[in-house]
Amino acid sequence: MDSKQKETTVQSGPIIIIRNPLWTNENPRQDIPIMIFTIAQWYALQNDEFHIGAAPIGPSDLGRNQIYMMALPARYNYAYSTGYEEVDTVINNHSLEVY
Secondary structure: OOOOOOOOOOOOOOEEEEOOOOOOOOOOEOOEEEEEEEHHHHHHHHOOOOOOOOOOOOOEEEEEOOOEEEEEOOOOOOOOOEOHHHHHHHHHOOOOOOO
16 A cells, blocks of 8 residues: 555444335435444544544434444435425434434
8 A cells, every 4th residue: 555545444334214104206205314333333433533424514313222322314304305394303302212
């Protein structure tokens, strides 16, 4: 590796999608994508050891248990799909709980 090349480590993890039951191919609605991190991955992300996506901000904390951290991706709703207001209400009312 020459001095201009940079070593890159790629990590991946699961995303859970919560979909509105009214969603159809003809009328898609806003999903709730939930990223799952280990606690160690979450702290590494918070310490800028790696970055996710092109957004200047990282995912937001939805909750955690002793093993996993659940987070909402940055800009998940910037397309303003049908139902994004309903999803905002669910998120802002802390209706999702982590066990």
